[in-house]
Amino acid sequence: MKRLLVVASCAALLLGVALPAGAQEIVVTVEDLLDSPEEYSVSRVPEIVVHGELIGDFGQRPDGVVWAQLNGDAYAMAPLLAGGELAGPNLGIGVRIPADLWPELADLAEAGGYRLRGPLVRLTGAWRYHDPARGGESYLDVTGIEVYGEPALLEDRAGWLPFALGVFLLCAAAALALATRRREQEH
Amino acid sequence: MLIRPSGEDLRIIGFYLGRIFYVVAAFTGLPLLWALGGREWAPASSFVLTIGAFALIAAAATARPPREKALDWSHGMVVVALTWLVVPAVGSLPLALSGHLANPLDAYFDAMSGLTTTGLSLVQDLDHLAPSLNFWRHLLHFLGGQGIIIAALSLFAGGAGLTLYYGEAREERILPSVTSTARFIWGVSLVHLIFGVAALGAIAHYVLGFSPIRSLFHGLMIFFAGFDTGGFAPQSTSVGYYHSAVFEAGAAVLMVAGAMSFGLHFALWRGPRRADTLRNLETRTIISTFSFCLIVVFIGLATLGLYDGVLGLTRKGLFHVLSAHTGTGFSTVPSSELAAWGGLSFVGIALAMALGGMASSTAGGVKSLRVGLTLKFLKDQIKEVLLPENAVVSQAYHQSGRKRLTPKVSQAVMLVSLLYVAMFLIGGAVGMAYGYPLQDALFESVSAGANVGLSVGITDPGMPALLEVTYLLEMWLGRLEFVAVFSLVGFLLSWMRGR
Numbered sequence: 001m002k003r004l005l006v007v008a009s010c011a012a013l014l015l016g017v018a019l020p021a022g023a024q025e026i027v028v029t030v031e032d033l034l035d036s037p038e039e040y041s042v043s044r045v046p047e048i049v050v051h052g053e054l055i056g057d058f059g060q061r062p063d064g065v066v067w068a069q070l071n072g073d074a075y076a077m078a079p080l081l082a083g084g085e086l087a088g089p090n091l092g093i094g095v096r097i098p099a100d101l102w103p104e105l106a107d108l109a110e111a112g113g114y115r116l117r118g119p120l121v122r123l124t125g126a127w128r129y130h131d132p133a134r135g136g137e138s139y140l141d142v143t144g145i146e147v148y149g150e151p152a153l154l155e156d157r158a159g160w161l162p163f164a165l166g167v168f169l170l171c172a173a174a175a176l177a178l179a180t181r182r183r184e185q186e187h
Numbered sequence: 188m189l190i191r192p193s194g195e196d197l198r199i200i201g202f203y204l205g206r207i208f209y210v211v212a213a214f215t216g217l218p219l220l221w222a223l224g225g226r227e228w229a230p231a232s233s234f235v236l237t238i239g240a241f242a243l244i245a246a247a248a249t250a251r252p253p254r255e256k257a258l259d260w261s262h263g264m265v266v267v268a269l270t271w272l273v274v275p276a277v278g279s280l281p282l283a284l285s286g287h288l289a290n291p292l293d294a295y296f297d298a299m300s301g302l303t304t305t306g307l308s309l310v311q312d313l314d315h316l317a318p319s320l321n322f323w324r325h326l327l328h329f330l331g332g333q334g335i336i337i338a339a340l341s342l343f344a345g346g347a348g349l350t351l352y353y354g355e356a357r358e359e360r361i362l363p364s365v366t367s368t369a370r371f372i373w374g375v376s377l378v379h380l381i382f383g384v385a386a387l388g389a390i391a392h393y394v395l396g397f398s399p400i401r402s403l404f405h406g407l408m409i410f411f412a413g414f415d416t417g418g419f420a421p422q423s424t425s426v427g428y429y430h431s432a433v434f435e436a437g438a439a440v441l442m443v444a445g446a447m448s449f450g451l452h453f454a455l456w457r458g459p460r461r462a463d464t465l466r467n468l469e470t471r472t473i474i475s476t477f478s479f480c481l482i483v484v485f486i487g488l489a490t491l492g493l494y495d496g497v498l499g500l501t502r503k504g505l506f507h508v509l510s511a512h513t514g515t516g517f518s519t520v521p522s523s524e525l526a527a528w529g530g531l532s533f534v535g536i537a538l539a540m541a542l543g544g545m546a547s548s549t550a551g552g553v554k555s556l557r558v559g560l561t562l563k564f565l566k567d568q569i570k571e572v573l574l575p576e577n578a579v580v581s582q583a584y585h586q587s588g589r590k591r592l593t594p595k596v597s598q599a600v601m602l603v604s605l606l607y608v609a610m611f612l613i614g615g616a617v618g619m620a621y622g623y624p625l626q627d628a629l630f631e632s633v634s635a636g637a638n639v640g641l642s643v644g645i646t647d648p649g650m651p652a653l654l655e656v657t658y659l660l661e662m663w664l665g666r667l668e669f670v671a672v673f674s675l676v677g678f679l680l681s682w683m684r685g686r
Contacts, residue, residue, distance in 0.1 A: 136499025
């Protein structure tokens with residue numbers, strides 16, 4: 001009975017510590033950060049969690065950090081080449097990732113782009129809004145990273161109809177140009 | 188009484204349009220090669236279709252060459268206006284087929300924005316767009332910025348050159364013949380291309396840590412958009428994507444080079460006339476207006492308290508004033524943040540966009556020479572009122588030598604300046620009619636009409652079609668500085684109502 005009480009007390013203590021920490025985790029979207037950037041600034045909220053697709057380039061800088069863009073739009077889950085639908089412009093923010101936080105990054109040649117859905121990540125970090133140390137830039141200073149979706153290749157299918165039509169138009173243009181030239185020479 | 192154009196008139200217009208389309212078809216081969224090299228099959232097939240369409244139009248238009256008449260002033264203006272309408276229509280095919288635009292009108296908007304070096308874009312999911320299509324968008328900037336007509340004139344000469352050259356809003360001949368001037372412009376551009384891409388590519392690789400191929404890609408795209416004061420960017424976050432003051436500085440150098448008149452480029456290349464260029468009214472005007480706008484924006488941003496440090500305020504303010512005044516439209520902040528630049532910062536940026544770069548450059552807007560001449564005219568008028576009746580007010584100004592500000596020149600300058608103001612206001616009124624706030628509607632209208640491309644978020648795939656058409660027309664009118672477009676309208680009226 002005594003042992004049970006000790007275990008229960010420990011569990012309660014752990015929950016007491018863990019629960020507020022869990023409650024402090026603020027999950028925001030990229031859209032939230034673009035719409036109300038000041039609200040999530042590190043001066044107000046020490047740490048936020050953002051989900052999305054890493055896109056563009058992994059800029060591996062000499063100071064040991066990697067810069068990338070995190071897109072939190074519909075295309076991250078459903079790219080157009082994979083049959084996704086148009087859903088407006090991209091929604092992206094810059095992210096600054098210490099290279100030692102994600103050693104596997106060195107194996108990834110490129111972030112997402114044409115024919116490649118980039119890695120889907122859950123980033124924890126501080127939203128540095130108009131950081132005076134970086135000339136007023138706004139970016140997520142990443143302190144934790146979790147990859148929940150590996151990069152995926154997308155298929156690019158040739159459009160045979162535009163190709164055939166294009167060849168036909170080119171042939172017609174060549175025939176017309178030749179006929180004009182012949183007529184001009186006769187004239 | 189209006190005189191209906193004859194069949195021979197149509198043949199002349201068609202003949203020159205056709206020759207220009209052949210040149211554009213050849214340029215479209217570049218993105219096709221890019222697509223084939225990158226194994227981007229869907230874009231490649233769309234480029235084949237586009238080349239075919241350009242070639243067929245060219246062949247049809249040149250099928251009946253003119254025999255009696257030569258190209259005159261009005262023909263040249265109509266050719267130029269039609270070229271700038273039809274090239275983006277056909278050139279929008281790869282964009283329309285890409286699936287990244289909601290409808291053909293959006294694709295046309297983007298192609299027109301590219302060609303007129305505006306930089307407003309309706310492309311959705313730009314970050315997943317094929318590199319060859321991105322290249323095509325930026326190549327449209329290059330073609331439009333250097334001038335399609337200039338490209339054509341470099342390849343085919345003849346007496347027709349002069350009217351076509353002026354029709355494309357070029358005002359000074361640098362060398363005695365138009366063909367040699369056209370070749371000089373392309374020469375300057377190619378030298379900048381080599382050095383610009385090398386510099387930006389090196390920064391992207393060594394400073395930003397991009398892979399060599401991607402560095403070259405970014406260098407090329409930003410060169411096209413910067414030197415041609417276009418404003419497209421390969422990523423959705425524009426130049427803010429790079430998070431680098433060094434890269435922004437590289438882009439800024441190109442923007443300045445693009446906003447300089449080719450006459451000034453020529454003078455700087457020749458050396459001995461360098462000091463003379465600083466005396467030019469146009470040079471002094473652009474330095475003054477840029478400084479004025481910069482101070483206004485600095486005060487505005489400081490008042491708003493958006494940026495804590497001096498460095499942040501200076502970097503953001505300087506880059507955006509430069510981007511606005513040169514008509515480029517690069518941005519390092521999201522459009523939602525730009526929309527928050529109210530008060531004086533809005534005034535400074537909007538004014539910089541409206542004033543624009545130098546005449547005979549790739550920039551848009553009213554242009555510094557017109558601004559300088561208008562101010563000079565007003566100053567002279569005030570002097571005449573204040574001084575005794577028999578006092579003589581000097582009406583001379585320095586622009587590559589001493590010139591006289593005649594009433595005819597003053598009228599022409601003021602008329603075009605007023606047309607720009609009217610266009611900005613009409614565009615703003617249409618935006619307001621759709622419920623956008625005055626400040627936002629005016630900002631976006633000035634951006635479209637002055638071919639800048641900075642946006643506070645109105646230009647969006649969900650924007651009303653009529654507003655989209657309004658901005659389209661503004662881009663076209665602003666780029667051609669009205670004259671060629673009015674000539675086309677006059678030609679169409681004569682065709683319909685003439686005898």
